Amino acid sequence: MPDPTPDPKQLNRLLIAALVGLLLLLVWNLALGQAMPAGTTIDPRAAVEKSQAAIGRAVGDHALTASDGRAIRMSDFRGKPLVVSFIYTGCFQVCPTTTKFLDEAVGEARRAVGEAGFNVLTIGFNLPFDSPVAMREFARKQDIVDPRWTFATPSPDTLDDLARDLGFQWVPTAAGFDHLTQATILDREGRVVRQVYGDSFELPMFVAPLRELVLGVPAPANDIAGWIERVRILCTVYDPRAGRYRLDYALFFELFTGTTMVIATVWYLIAASRRRRRAPDGHVRPA
Numbered sequence: 001m002p003d004p005t006p007d008p009k010q011l012n013r014l015l016i017a018a019l020v021g022l023l024l025l026l027v028w029n030l031a032l033g034q035a036m037p038a039g040t041t042i043d044p045r046a047a048v049e050k051s052q053a054a055i056g057r058a059v060g061d062h063a064l065t066a067s068d069g070r071a072i073r074m075s076d077f078r079g080k081p082l083v084v085s086f087i088y089t090g091c092f093q094v095c096p097t098t099t100k101f102l103d104e105a106v107g108e109a110r111r112a113v114g115e116a117g118f119n120v121l122t123i124g125f126n127l128p129f130d131s132p133v134a135m136r137e138f139a140r141k142q143d144i145v146d147p148r149w150t151f152a153t154p155s156p157d158t159l160d161d162l163a164r165d166l167g168f169q170w171v172p173t174a175a176g177f178d179h180l181t182q183a184t185i186l187d188r189e190g191r192v193v194r195q196v197y198g199d200s201f202e203l204p205m206f207v208a209p210l211r212e213l214v215l216g217v218p219a220p221a222n223d224i225a226g227w228i229e230r231v232r233i234l235c236t237v238y239d240p241r242a243g244r245y246r247l248d249y250a251l252f253f254e255l256f257t258g259t260t261m262v263i264a265t266v267w268y269l270i271a272a273s274r275r276r277r278r279a280p281d282g283h284v285r286p287a
Contacts, residue, residue, distance in 0.1 A: 054167030
């Protein structure tokens with residue numbers, strides 16, 4: 001039988017050849033590759049950097065018009081965490097898909113933190129076409145019936161400042177707009193705390209910061225209902241197979257088992273320490 005052990009010299013030659021090929025490919029790309037003209041597409045790396053730079057920023061009290069015609073301001077949403085997304089109503093694929101997935105994520109988050117735990121705001125950025133009427137029709141087409149979800153149109157004077165505060169960017173293209181798909185999570189004071197990217201994402205990426213924000217305010221000491229609700233939220237876990245959050249009763253058993261083991265360990269250490277004090281030379285004294 002031939003020796004199955006590979007020749008080290010041959011492996012070294014293969015590795016050197018692969019490294020040289022990779023270097024040649026990089027040189028070729030640098031020499032002949034050309035960037036797309038400015039304004040035709042968004043630079044994902046730069047867009048994410050600017051989006052991340054918004055974290056910790058307080059969003060200004062910008063004026064908007066809700067899809068039912070009400071004049072609202074960003075300050076109207078303070079007091080609870082807020083999820084903000086941007087769309088344009090002329091989008092026929094990405095924005096509807098993103099909004100429908102966000103609707104599913106919002107539903108799971110409400111199961112985890114309570115129906116009234118947070119609000120949602122979707123903003124149309126393609127002015128003047130994303131009017132309140134157009135936003136209302138967009139919400140209807142996506143079957144959004146959440147009473148704590150507002151679809152709104154910013155004023156032309158505040159759109160750029162609002163987008164900058166939230167770390168959102170877009171550029172016009174021949175097919176519409178190229179923009180960073182993100183859901184921005186604000187705390188109850190109106191500060192950006194998290195950016196979640198993509199037209200779909202792992203639910204814990206979205207639900208976890210909302211749970212943290214909702215649990216960040218301690219319930220009153222004499223509020224039994226609030227204490228029970230906090231325990232329920234803490235014991236709610238994400239089930240990747242079912243794709244949803246559920247109450248995990250196993251956590252109660254794990255807590256009981258862990259507490260029992262800690263108590264047993266402490267008792268054993270105390271007992272061992274007492275035995276050593278009784279026999280400092282390491283031998284048991286005769287009775």
